[in-house]
Amino acid sequence: MSGRGIDIERRDDVVIARLEGDIDLANTPILSATILEAVDNDAFGLVVDLSDVRYIDSVGIRMLFTFGRSLRASRQGMAIAVPSDSPVKKLLKITHLDEAAVFRASADDAIVALRESGTPQY
Amino acid sequence: MSRPVSWTNRLRAALPVGRQTYEREREARLAAEQAGRRLALFADATKALTSSFDLNVVLHDLARLVTPAFADACLIDLVESDGSVRRWATAIAPAHEPWAAELEVLRPASERHDRTAQDVLRTGHPQVVTEGGHSAVVVPLKGRPGPLGALWLVQVAPDAGAAIVDLAEELARRASIAVENARLFARQRTVSETLQQSLLPERLPDIPGLTTAARYVPGGPDVDIGGDWYDVMQLPGAGIGLALGDVVGRGERAAALMGQLRNAVRAYAFEGLSPADVMDQVNGLLLDAGSEHMATMVYGVLDAETGDFRFVSAGHPPPLVVSPAGARFLDAGSGPPVGSLATARYTETSVQLLPGMTLLLYTDGLVEDRNTPLEEGLQRLCAAALDGPADLEAFCSHVMRRTVGATPCDDDVALLAVQLLALGDRLHLRVPALPGALAPLRATLRRWLLRAGASEVETYEILTACGEACTNAIRHASGPLASDFEVEAAVVEGGVEIRVRDQGSWRERRSDVGGRGLPIIDAYVDELEITPSPSGTEVRMRRRLSADGELVR
Numbered sequence: 001m002s003g004r005g006i007d008i009e010r011r012d013d014v015v016i017a018r019l020e021g022d023i024d025l026a027n028t029p030i031l032s033a034t035i036l037e038a039v040d041n042d043a044f045g046l047v048v049d050l051s052d053v054r055y056i057d058s059v060g061i062r063m064l065f066t067f068g069r070s071l072r073a074s075r076q077g078m079a080i081a082v083p084s085d086s087p088v089k090k091l092l093k094i095t096h097l098d099e100a101a102v103f104r105a106s107a108d109d110a111i112v113a114l115r116e117s118g119t120p121q122y
Numbered sequence: 123m124s125r126p127v128s129w130t131n132r133l134r135a136a137l138p139v140g141r142q143t144y145e146r147e148r149e150a151r152l153a154a155e156q157a158g159r160r161l162a163l164f165a166d167a168t169k170a171l172t173s174s175f176d177l178n179v180v181l182h183d184l185a186r187l188v189t190p191a192f193a194d195a196c197l198i199d200l201v202e203s204d205g206s207v208r209r210w211a212t213a214i215a216p217a218h219e220p221w222a223a224e225l226e227v228l229r230p231a232s233e234r235h236d237r238t239a240q241d242v243l244r245t246g247h248p249q250v251v252t253e254g255g256h257s258a259v260v261v262p263l264k265g266r267p268g269p270l271g272a273l274w275l276v277q278v279a280p281d282a283g284a285a286i287v288d289l290a291e292e293l294a295r296r297a298s299i300a301v302e303n304a305r306l307f308a309r310q311r312t313v314s315e316t317l318q319q320s321l322l323p324e325r326l327p328d329i330p331g332l333t334t335a336a337r338y339v340p341g342g343p344d345v346d347i348g349g350d351w352y353d354v355m356q357l358p359g360a361g362i363g364l365a366l367g368d369v370v371g372r373g374e375r376a377a378a379l380m381g382q383l384r385n386a387v388r389a390y391a392f393e394g395l396s397p398a399d400v401m402d403q404v405n406g407l408l409l410d411a412g413s414e415h416m417a418t419m420v421y422g423v424l425d426a427e428t429g430d431f432r433f434v435s436a437g438h439p440p441p442l443v444v445s446p447a448g449a450r451f452l453d454a455g456s457g458p459p460v461g462s463l464a465t466a467r468y469t470e471t472s473v474q475l476l477p478g479m480t481l482l483l484y485t486d487g488l489v490e491d492r493n494t495p496l497e498e499g500l501q502r503l504c505a506a507a508l509d510g511p512a513d514l515e516a517f518c519s520h521v522m523r524r525t526v527g528a529t530p531c532d533d534d535v536a537l538l539a540v541q542l543l544a545l546g547d548r549l550h551l552r553v554p555a556l557p558g559a560l561a562p563l564r565a566t567l568r569r570w571l572l573r574a575g576a577s578e579v580e581t582y583e584i585l586t587a588c589g590e591a592c593t594n595a596i597r598h599a600s601g602p603l604a605s606d607f608e609v610e611a612a613v614v615e616g617g618v619e620i621r622v623r624d625q626g627s628w629r630e631r632r633s634d635v636g637g638r639g640l641p642i643i644d645a646y647v648d649e650l651e652i653t654p655s656p657s658g659t660e661v662r663m664r665r666r667l668s669a670d671g672e673l674v675r
Contacts, residue, residue: 005358021359022564025593026557055564055582057589058638087582094645095638 023060045077190215331566348534349376367419408461416461427565487533555599595624
């Protein structure tokens with residue numbers, strides 16, 4: 001993973017964005033642009049993997065909400081991978097992000113959940 | 123000036139026979155003497171005019187050479203960049219000072235003076251002006267692009283002869299060359315200094331929890347600039363890149379290469395490359411470019427949270443770590459200078475910088491010169507660093523004074539000193555309202571919270587709450603220029619209290635605090651109080667710490 005804190009992988013028609021380290025006001029714009037650029041119209045959906053994220057603030061949370069909204073508009077789906085022991089998991093609940101996206105404990109599980117959900121329901 | 127003519131007349135009368143022969147001989151002898159004196163004057167004038175590039179000095183020297191031997195007063199005016207004429211040098215024979223002050227024609231800004239000077243400058247021809255029994259020869263100083271100024275030779279005689287006009291013109295010719303050279307030199311020096319300054323950081327970045335200070339002193343008396351540089355980079359996350367190096371050689375090419383190196387290091391560093399990889403890349407870059415230059419440098423990344431400093435040295439003098447217990451040079455992690463060896467591989471060394479320690483990077487000009495062997499210079503630096511003051515700026519001044527001192531250096535000297543903020547029961551940080559300040563701010567707060575006895579989970583949650591308050595402060599920093607905000611943390615009964623004070627107005631903040639930030643703060647602290655005031659807003663947060671957390675003393 002590069003020092004920019006993001007790694008993009010395309011697995012078949014699903015885009016996996018692995019984020020790393022801290023997500024705050026300083027790097028959210030570049031992360032957001034990088035992810036949106038990677039998700040083209042042919043992609044089935046996006047998995048945001050927060051397994052290696054140590055810190056996220058409200059600006060980062062807002063970015064995830066925005067992804068969900070814009071993907072829904074283009075009939076694509078989004079799922080989020082966050083392990084149960086992740087320090088940021090509680091924050092996602094506080095901000096009700098869990099009501100706006102599918103959560104799973106790993107990226108693999110998130111891909112399965114994304115496909116099962118078919119057309120996004122949220 | 124009185125002329126010794128009376129005895130000559132007597133001689134003429136006494137010796138009618140052979141008078142013409144005698145007179146011819148005498149005139150020839152006087153002319154030869156006069157020519158000899160003039161030649162000596164021109165030689166002295168050239169010497170004076172080329173002794174320095176400081177026009178004030180050389181023009182005064184010239185005026186004093188001429189007075190009183192060749193003229194009763196000598197004045198030099200130069201045309202300034204705005205077209206006005208300014209008096210640069212005045213020499214008046216002591217006996218003639220009283221009347222010289224009275225002459226209108228010699229007084230700059232007087233109508234007669236200015237008209238005469240402008241006439242001479244415009245026409246490029248000498249003028250002879252008289253006023254009250256004095257005469258002044260005014261000749262132009264001519265430069266390649268246009269008139270440079272005017273030289274005035276004043277005689278206490280109603281009419282100056284052709285001989286003094288010749289003399290004035292010859293002196294003016296020499297002075298013109300000196301003026302042009304001095305101005306060229308000044309321009310070159312300005313270009314050099316501008317180039318140098320533009321290649322060094324304008325100011326070191328404000329990084330919360332980190333104190334930095336730097337010195338740069340150009341070496342040598344000439345216009346050549348050196349290739350020393352330093353840089354402090356706030357890398358993505360809590361890493362702080364520290365670079366300092368020295369391009370071998372001097373002059374514009376060395377400086378330009380220094381600029382390229384500095385940018386290359388920045389680019390690789392911001393890509394997240396490790397110090398060893400940065401050095402490998404920079405080495406390859408230099409060798410590929412076929413540059414004849416090489417450079418010694420140190421590059422390392424300091425983790426603002428742990429104090430871990432991982433660094434690589436490319437043939438550079440060893441960094442120095444100073445602690446209250448002593449000073450030691452970090453000798454490991456060395457490879458050859460970059461640009462010298464294609465097969466060079468750089469390996470990293472790591473050292474832990476604790477609060478209260480000072481890390482010192484420097485170029486060899488600080489420890490080595492013609493009279494000081496390296497070993498002695500290193501010892502001198504060590505001794506200077508050990509009894510330096512606590513304040514980092516004062517510390518740098520102290521080290522500079524005790525090493526290179528007041529003597530002009532042969533070589534450039536660059537010095538960069540870095541300290542992690544020492545932590546106490548109270549923490550007070552002034553933070554620039556920039557997004558990049560958030561990560562090092564968290565790193566410092568994290569260090570403080572762990573020290574204050576917070577558990578990992580508590581630390582994370584307090585950081586998150588505090589992060590929201592700080593993000594708000596940054597987003598609503600008043601004005602287009604980033605202002606600062608303050609973060610204060612204190613150990614209180616049963617927990618910690620953190621205050622974030624900004625200068626933003628309550629009105630513009632209200633909508634945002636009520637967004638996603640406020641619920642986050644609310645969830646992670648036990649007490650939250652937001653106090654708006656006309657001058658800014660204070661967010662006070664208090665969080666209890668679990669009983670098992672203990673203050674680390």
